Amino acid sequence: xxxxxxxxxxxxxxxxxxIFSIDKLEVPAHQCTLLTGRNGSGKTxxxxxxxxxxxxxxxxxxxxxxxxxxxxGKPYIQKDIIYLHQQPYLFDASVTDNIxxxxxxxxxxxxxxxxxxxxxxxxxxxxxxxHRSAKQLSGGEKxxxxxxxxxxxxxxxxxxxxxxxxxxxxxxxQTGLLLQRLKxxxxxxxISSHETHTVEHLADQHWQLEQGQLNVLKKxxxxxxxxxxxxxKQKN
Amino acid sequence: MGDLSQASVxxxxxxxxxxxxxxxxxxxxxxxxxxxILIATPIALVIAFFLAFFQFPLRRTLIxxxxxxxxxxxxxxxxxxxxxxxxxxxxxxxxxxxxAQAMVIGQIMLSFPLLVAMAHAAFQAADRRAWExxxxxxxxxxxxxxxxxxxxxxxxxxxVVAGFGRVVAEIGxxxxxxxxxxxxxxxIPTAIALETSKGExxxxxxxxxxxxxxxxxxxxxxxxxxxxxxxxx
Ligand SMILES: Nc1ncnc2c1ncn2[C@@H]1O[C@H](COP(=O)(O)OP(=O)(O)OP(=O)(O)O)[C@@H](O)[C@H]1O
Ligand SMILES: [Mg+2]
Numbered sequence: 001x002x003x004x005x006x007x008x009x010x011x012x013x014x015x016x017x018x019i020f021s022i023d024k025l026e027v028p029a030h031q032c033t034l035l036t037g038r039n040g041s042g043k044t045x046x047x048x049x050x051x052x053x054x055x056x057x058x059x060x061x062x063x064x065x066x067x068x069x070x071x072x073g074k075p076y077i078q079k080d081i082i083y084l085h086q087q088p089y090l091f092d093a094s095v096t097d098n099i100x101x102x103x104x105x106x107x108x109x110x111x112x113x114x115x116x117x118x119x120x121x122x123x124x125x126x127x128x129x130x131h132r133s134a135k136q137l138s139g140g141e142k143x144x145x146x147x148x149x150x151x152x153x154x155x156x157x158x159x160x161x162x163x164x165x166x167x168x169x170x171x172x173x174q175t176g177l178l179l180q181r182l183k184x185x186x187x188x189x190x191i192s193s194h195e196t197h198t199v200e201h202l203a204d205q206h207w208q209l210e211q212g213q214l215n216v217l218k219k220x221x222x223x224x225x226x227x228x229x230x231x232x233k234q235k236n
Numbered sequence: 237m238g239d240l241s242q243a244s245v246x247x248x249x250x251x252x253x254x255x256x257x258x259x260x261x262x263x264x265x266x267x268x269x270x271x272x273i274l275i276a277t278p279i280a281l282v283i284a285f286f287l288a289f290f291q292f293p294l295r296r297t298l299i300x301x302x303x304x305x306x307x308x309x310x311x312x313x314x315x316x317x318x319x320x321x322x323x324x325x326x327x328x329x330x331x332x333x334x335x336a337q338a339m340v341i342g343q344i345m346l347s348f349p350l351l352v353a354m355a356h357a358a359f360q361a362a363d364r365r366a367w368e369x370x371x372x373x374x375x376x377x378x379x380x381x382x383x384x385x386x387x388x389x390x391x392x393x394x395x396v397v398a399g400f401g402r403v404v405a406e407i408g409x410x411x412x413x414x415x416x417x418x419x420x421x422x423x424i425p426t427a428i429a430l431e432t433s434k435g436e437x438x439x440x441x442x443x444x445x446x447x448x449x450x451x452x453x454x455x456x457x458x459x460x461x462x463x464x465x466x467x468x469x
Contacts, residue, residue: 078371078374082373083368089363089368105373153373
């Protein structure tokens, strides 16, 4: 199965220190990849490079049949890959306006945006929060709003930075449920996490960032690939 | 003492009777200062944003420079501008000296460092995630910039209000490049300074009241907006 996107020679130096140098990173399509690594190993940095938010020293991208430098690929990856911060940032507006934010890029009309947002809220069981001010939500609620705000843009890849850190059991379950739905919809997901057990059941493979290298700890079984490919196909 | 209270009563009468000279001076003051802030603000905001969000050579030097220029006395800016605009100066041909336009230019120069420095502080305090979130959700840089401005709007409004407060009350620059010409370049501060010295107490007090109320309101405004900005994030 072809990877969704591949990056090669990813390296970045910050304040004169080489954070990592990764020969090859191939993001599997329609799968969930768990990325672990110690504090400071560079998980956040890697995600930001992958999402087109942080310029690496070097990096070649192979995406949709094209070979590009990171700078050339930036518009494509910014469009199709969404990065979610460890503590997601919600704009100083209502939950509804937050979820609608990205839709304005396509110049859609108000009525159709409104309809999509309402559907998205329902999808995430967040309808009761629609008119709340986003700044006042709890951490778990913010995370779910952020996931909904990302999903509505139909990204191809979601990069989630510690999505369940500092959440209680119930919030973890609710977030886990949304992640499961996203995966079922065929969106590729990468999750960085310290608490492997909370997302393990979602993950098809497990990578580890250690001493500037990316190690594959667990590869996805072939059968898994097939099921998810089918799930994705059914959707389309 | 009796003179003073008489003059005060006369001052209120002047203001309330809608004395045309007084209201002309007040509206000129507002017109000049509004124009200056209106022109200076957009450029200052963009510069402040770049200083806060991007790394480039001389960034620190520029920040230090703007902070330093904030403390240049108005009269020095007036003097410089006078020399540049005077008939033998490099821009003498524009014949701008002793016009309201010259006052606008002076006030732009005066407010610019303050606007940049205060807006820079507001952007600096902004959450980095706001910018990244806007971009990753597909906003073009311009839209992300406006989103970010909205997120730190209270700090930015405080900057603009403070900038207006500084120029509307300054006298040195307006006096030098405006020349306090009635019906043309006489604004509140120059009128207070010069008319009072000629014994026109009532007018001076009337304008003084307007300026004082304005300054107090503006300062209160700055504190309120700065407070809102802090409690917000
Ligand atoms: N802007 C920066 N300037 C200098 N060094 C930085 C910067 N951002 C990150 N670093 C360094 O890069 C390294 C990787 O940081 P990063 O945040 O990517 O790690 P992480 O794996 O996400 O850690 P955590 O598990 O704590 O979230 C760290 O050593 C960090 O100090
Ligand atoms: Mg991190």
